[in-house]
Amino acid sequence: MAQIHPPCPDSLxxxxxxxxxxxxxxxxxxxxxxxxxxxxxKRRRELERSRGRLVLASLGFGALFLAVGMKxxxxxxxxxxxxxxxxxxxxxxxxxxxxxxxxxxxxxRNGEILAISLPVTALVANPRVIHNPVEVAQRLHAVMPxxxxxxxxxxxxxxxxxxxxxxxxxPREQQSVINLGIAGLDFEEAERRFYPQGRAAVHVxxxxxxxxxxxxxxxxxxxxxxxxxxxxxxKLSIDVRVQLAMRDAVNQAIKDFNGIGxxxxxxxxxxxxxxxMVSLPDYDASNIGEAEPDQRFNRVTVGLYEPGSTFKxxxxxxxxEYGTSNVNTSMFDASKPIRYGRFTITDYKGKNRWIxxxxxxxxxxxxxxxxxxEGFGPQRQREFLKNAGMLARQSVELPERATPIAPPAxxxxxxxxxxxxxxxxxxxxxxxxxxxxxxxANGGILRQPTLMALPPGxxxxxxxxxxxxxxxxxxxxxxxxxTDGSAKNAEVPGYFLGGKTGTAQKTGPNGGYLxxxxxxxxxxxxxxxxxxxxxxVMVDEPKPNAxxxxxxxxxxxxxxxxxxxxxxIAPILGLVPEDPTNPAIVQATSIPLQxxxxxxxxxxxxQAAAPAAARPxxxxxPRPATTPVDAGRVHPPVTPPGARSLPMPNxxxxxxxxxxxxxxxxxxxQREQSAGxxxxx
Numbered sequence: 001m002a003q004i005h006p007p008c009p010d011s012l013x014x015x016x017x018x019x020x021x022x023x024x025x026x027x028x029x030x031x032x033x034x035x036x037x038x039x040x041x042k043r044r045r046e047l048e049r050s051r052g053r054l055v056l057a058s059l060g061f062g063a064l065f066l067a068v069g070m071k072x073x074x075x076x077x078x079x080x081x082x083x084x085x086x087x088x089x090x091x092x093x094x095x096x097x098x099x100x101x102x103x104x105x106x107x108x109r110n111g112e113i114l115a116i117s118l119p120v121t122a123l124v125a126n127p128r129v130i131h132n133p134v135e136v137a138q139r140l141h142a143v144m145p146x147x148x149x150x151x152x153x154x155x156x157x158x159x160x161x162x163x164x165x166x167x168x169x170x171p172r173e174q175q176s177v178i179n180l181g182i183a184g185l186d187f188e189e190a191e192r193r194f195y196p197q198g199r200a201a202v203h204v205x206x207x208x209x210x211x212x213x214x215x216x217x218x219x220x221x222x223x224x225x226x227x228x229x230x231x232x233x234x235k236l237s238i239d240v241r242v243q244l245a246m247r248d249a250v251n252q253a254i255k256d257f258n259g260i261g262x263x264x265x266x267x268x269x270x271x272x273x274x275x276x277m278v279s280l281p282d283y284d285a286s287n288i289g290e291a292e293p294d295q296r297f298n299r300v301t302v303g304l305y306e307p308g309s310t311f312k313x314x315x316x317x318x319x320x321e322y323g324t325s326n327v328n329t330s331m332f333d334a335s336k337p338i339r340y341g342r343f344t345i346t347d348y349k350g351k352n353r354w355i356x357x358x359x360x361x362x363x364x365x366x367x368x369x370x371x372x373x374e375g376f377g378p379q380r381q382r383e384f385l386k387n388a389g390m391l392a393r394q395s396v397e398l399p400e401r402a403t404p405i406a407p408p409a410x411x412x413x414x415x416x417x418x419x420x421x422x423x424x425x426x427x428x429x430x431x432x433x434x435x436x437x438x439x440x441a442n443g444g445i446l447r448q449p450t451l452m453a454l455p456p457g458x459x460x461x462x463x464x465x466x467x468x469x470x471x472x473x474x475x476x477x478x479x480x481x482x483t484d485g486s487a488k489n490a491e492v493p494g495y496f497l498g499g500k501t502g503t504a505q506k507t508g509p510n511g512g513y514l515x516x517x518x519x520x521x522x523x524x525x526x527x528x529x530x531x532x533x534x535x536x537v538m539v540d541e542p543k544p545n546a547x548x549x550x551x552x553x554x555x556x557x558x559x560x561x562x563x564x565x566x567x568x569i570a571p572i573l574g575l576v577p578e579d580p581t582n583p584a585i586v587q588a589t590s591i592p593l594q595x596x597x598x599x600x601x602x603x604x605x606x607q608a609a610a611p612a613a614a615r616p617x618x619x620x621x622p623r624p625a626t627t628p629v630d631a632g633r634v635h636p637p638v639t640p641p642g643a644r645s646l647p648m649p650n651x652x653x654x655x656x657x658x659x660x661x662x663x664x665x666x667x668x669x670q671r672e673q674s675a676g677x678x679x680x681x
Contacts, residue, residue: 101191103212104226105233106205106219108240109275109453115195115205115219115285117212117230121174122188123165125156129184133157136182140165143176167210168192193219195285200243202285203298204236204277204398204451216296218451221397235453237273242266245568246276250537253561254280257520257542257552263299264561265434265536266569269525271460272438272447274396275533275573277431279303299540301394302402304427308504308554309364309486310437310523311423315373316361316477317440318384320470324375327357327473328595334360334367340415345370356594361477361500362485366422373421381420382412387465388436388446390428395448404428423504433523434536441478441498441525441534444471476591479528484593490522490559492566494577496589499524499535499562501554506541517541522558526566526575529589533573537562 106115133156141149206217214223250262266276279299283291319325334355338345360368393401405427419425439446445462478498486501506517521538525531548556
């Protein structure tokens with residue numbers, strides 16, 4: 001008899017005929033019934049349950065993706081200011097303060113910890129009790145290998161009653177020393193200053209000594225405040241994010257051009273808050289003992305350098321404020337060098353022709369700046385620079401501050417006037433330049449820089465150095481230098497940067513100028529139509545490279561670094577780029593290179609020679625009481641004959657010149673300070 005096997009679970013259902021009252025028929029018309037096996041029913045139930053679970057999971061993931069999409073749309077399109085509110089919440093948070101510490105932490109403006117004191121355990125010894133110092137030193141070295149055995153044995157010898165073995169030890173090291181059971185060793189509760197950000201803002205923070213006393217930076221300036229109120233953090237104006245971006249950009253420029261150092265500053269142009277202060281080379285604040293003198297040197301507040309052509313912005317502002325030059329009509333003779341005694345002033349790649357007021361800045365003409373300074377003379381030049389803060393130490397909250405080097409008042413002569421007009425013969429710090437140009441661009445108010453964070457919307461008092469009309473014109477001129485002048489490489493589309501490059505030779509220790517050793521710098525403000533921040537970038541002794549086509553001037557060195565800085569920090573600071581072609585902004589920040597006709601042409605196609613002095617101009621309107629005045633002579637701008645004044649649309653009214661006095665007489669002088677290649681004997 002054949003053995004009958006059960007059907008396979010995956011086989012088709014069996015069909016067997018039934019009676020006439022069956023539920024179905026087969027193909028031949030016979031009645032049939034479908035019999036489903038138990039495994040098949042079980043499999044169908046499992047499939048139904050899986051289908052339901054898949055539907056639920058799909059609905060859940062769909063809802064999740066919909067929520068993420070809605071949140072992303074809200075944060076980036078509907079309300080993109082949400083991160084600003086988050087930053088405000090972060091600023092309100094206070095860093096933790098360790099129990100028992102005697103020195104308050106230091107934070108940046110957003111609450112990021114820059115310096116903090118933590119409790120530690122120190123290991124001390126009484127050498128009078130230790131009779132075998134060499135053996136004890138060997139056993140301690142086995143526990144703490146970073147200690148030098150010979151030096152440790154020397155410290156454990158002698159007749160002293162107290163010495164420090166180490167100022168800070170870990171709990172594991174402490175337990176290991178306890179296990180040694182050496183008589184004469186003891187533990188002391190202490191604290192140690194830590195700098196979590198490493199090298200960030202190290203020259204601002206400074207350091208403390210082994211006893212926790214401030215010895216430099218804000219640690220020294222606010223030493224009493226940090227000790228008297230250890231539970232309240234000291235909030236600085238520094239933004240560590242901007243600080244890191246500035247450091248990276250300056251450091252890269254130093255590497256690209258093989259410089260020996262550099263500096264960078266970012267100021268809030270309306271309050272004077274220092275958002276970033278970078279000096280390179282730097283060091284890790286936690287390892288001050290390994291820092292070299294050059295690393296500890298703060299180039300921003302202590303380094304004195306000739307500012308070079310960045311000072312031409314101050315010369316132009318002074319000429320406009322005193323009314324001795326007019327941006328629409330004044331022309332300056334840059335067709336030939338200026339000879340003064342044994343000195344000769346020339347232009348670097350000059351135009352060798354008469355140039356307009358805007359061209360003097362755009363093309364960075366030394367001759368044009370010198371001729372412009374003739375208009376107001378040496379006494380009023382010194383008075384203007386004094387009011388702009390260029391002759392005194394900055395009042396920033398750091399003990400490391402340098403006093404500018406400038407000729408004394410009774411020796412500020414015509415040759416000094418010439419060279420200082422284009423940034424030679426005077427030495428100031430980078431912070432001086434950034435602060436002075438902030439006043440030029442912010443409406444004319446000079447505010448001393450500060451490292452203390454101010455509440456949002458707070459206003460700081462200042463001193464007016466130029467009028468709002470002069471400042472508005474200077475902003476247009478600063479923008480022109482970036483769009484059409486020597487600072488084109490600094491342009492960042494959408495942020496409407498305005499500024500000025502400056503290249504100056506370095507002076508040697510015994511006086512005189514050093515060949516092929518220069519300072520390349522850029523100073524500016526952005527966005528120039530409504531300035532929010534001022535920027536200064538400098539590289540010390542850059543060398544030419546192939547990328548710069550053999551140049552090491554500021555336009556090739558500092559301007560690209562400024563571009564990198566602004567590209568990175570502008571979004572951090574909450575600035576949104578504008579349309580570079582926005583007609584309203586372009587018109588509000590533009591000024592033509594040649595606002596008036598060029599000098600008439602002489603027969604034969606050459607330019608006609610211009611007289612040494614211009615025709616007398618109308619008396620000036622009364623100046624504001626805050627405008628610096630001087631009883632010195634006024635030298636009017638030189639205007640080529642036959643030139644015709646063209647209208648300047650949308651420019652603020654310029655002050656008119658005062659009646660001319662006696663023309664300047666160039667006389668021989670005794671040996672004066674040279675101006676590094678631009679003033680040659």
